[in-house]
Amino acid sequence: MSRYWSQHVAGLTPYTPGEQPKIERLLKLNTNEHPYGPSPRALEAIRNGAGDELRLYPDNESTALRKAVAEYYGVAPEQVMPGNGSDEVLAHVFNALFRHGDRPLLMPDITYSFYKTYCKLFDIPAKLVPLADDFSICPDDYLNLSEQPAGIIFANPNAPTGMALELEQIERIARGNPDVAVVVDEAYVDFGAKTAISLIDRCPNIVVIHTFSKSRALAGMRVGYGVASREIVEGLLRVKDSFNSYPLDKLAIAAAVASMEDRDYFAAQTQKVVQAREYLSKELETIGFKVLPSKANFVFASHPGHDAAKLAAELRKQGVLVRHFQAPRIDQFLRITVGTREDCERLCNTLSEITQ
Numbered sequence: 196m197s198r199y200w201s202q203h204v205a206g207l208t209p210y211t212p213g214e215q216p217k218i219e220r221l222l223k224l225n226t227n228e229h230p231y232g233p234s235p236r237a238l239e240a241i242r243n244g245a246g247d248e249l250r251l252y253p254d255n256e257s258t259a260l261r262k263a264v265a266e267y268y269g270v271a272p273e274q275v276m277p278g279n280g281s282d283e284v285l286a287h288v289f290n291a292l293f294r295h296g297d298r299p300l301l302m303p304d305i306t307y308s309f310y311k312t313y314c315k316l317f318d319i320p321a322k323l324v325p326l327a328d329d330f331s332i333c334p335d336d337y338l339n340l341s342e343q344p345a346g347i348i349f350a351n352p353n354a355p356t357g358m359a360l361e362l363e364q365i366e367r368i369a370r371g372n373p374d375v376a377v378v379v380d381e382a383y384v385d386f387g388a389k390t391a392i393s394l395i396d397r398c399p400n401i402v403v404i405h406t407f408s409k410s411r412a413l414a415g416m417r418v419g420y421g422v423a424s425r426e427i428v429e430g431l432l433r434v435k436d437s438f439n440s441y442p443l444d445k446l447a448i449a450a451a452v453a454s455m456e457d458r459d460y461f462a463a464q465t466q467k468v469v470q471a472r473e474y475l476s477k478e479l480e481t482i483g484f485k486v487l488p489s490k491a492n493f494v495f496a497s498h499p500g501h502d503a504a505k506l507a508a509e510l511r512k513q514g515v516l517v518r519h520f521q522a523p524r525i526d527q528f529l530r531i532t533v534g535t536r537e538d539c540e541r542l543c544n545t546l547s548e549i550t551q
């Protein structure tokens with residue numbers, strides 16, 4: 196606390212990212228990074244871009260990236276909003292679409308915790324809608340609302356449960372709330388869920404958020420984007436250009452474009468992670484864990500006989516990092532990133548020993 200702070204700073208609750216420690220023989224399964232590297236074509240694009248032209252500012256509109264995304268999903272480049280990681284896109288979305296006085300933003304009680312952080316930052320009241328007992332999102336809870344919300348946001352697949360809604364369910368939520376933005380954060384969609392981008396034509400209030408940090412193995416480059424109607428993107432760009440005209444550097448744009456173009460590599464790497472997830476889920480069940488059905492690159496699991504916080508601490512001693520959230524309803528779960536098949540084996544062997 197400093198007397199020089201603006202008043203609202205004291206009231207902020209910053210997001211706590213998973214740790215990035217320096218431990219030897221560390222197995223890092225705590226921040227949902229990809230176990231394999233990015234596309235070799237992305238790396239080549241970075242090397243090719245590392246030259247004299249870096250003295251120039253990058254393209255402020257990230258035109259090449261917007262075109263590549265537009266082509267991939269069959270939308271117009273004007274429907275793509277680029278950002279320095281999807282967290283930045285989310286920040287602009289909160290700022291541009293959810294600030295409606297006292298009207299609350301609806302979100303699941305258990306979801307990506309950054310949403311609450313942005314609510315504080317932008318002074319948006321949050322209304323938490325409890326997940327069902329099986330940890331699924333109930334579309335009915337977002338329909339026939341007694342008061343008009345400021346908007347709706349959820350992750351699909353949801354984090355940290357990994358469970359996904361069907362597109363029909365997302366469409367029902369969007370159609371039931373035609374006057375507010377419905378934001379679907381699809382950070383993990385490539386691992387087995389369906390993207391709601393196909394709904395945007397029919398439901399112009401849907402905003403889809405994607406990141407290059409998870410399925411495209413480029414967390415270190417910081418690239419994300421939103422897809423929405425042209426009108427919504429125009430509003431988001433106004434906020435972006437009132438904050439930072441150049442959120443994406445030249446190397447990030449080049450890497451992201453090359454990654455989008457390398458479809459074969461992407462499909463193969465994604466498939467490997469999905470197979471490892473199925474293996475990991477089965478193995479964990481054999482050890483006695485209850486595992487939620489995941490469509491992401493992580494699983495959310497609890498063991499009836501062992502305290503989750505203790506398990507996480509014990510794993511850490513053995514050089515294996517997983518994520519544990521000290522939060523109501525989920526404090527007996529571990530969120531475990533799907534690594535390589537070998538990573539999964541090491542994790543399961545360690546867990547078998549601990550739980551014996």
Ligand SMILES: *Cc1c(COP(=O)(O)O)cnc(C)c1O
Nearest residue numbers: 280281282307350382406408419
């Ligand atoms: C990882 C994650 C993000 C943030 O991704 P960045 O592009 O790295 O900022 C956003 N939403 C969810 C649900 C995530 O898990």
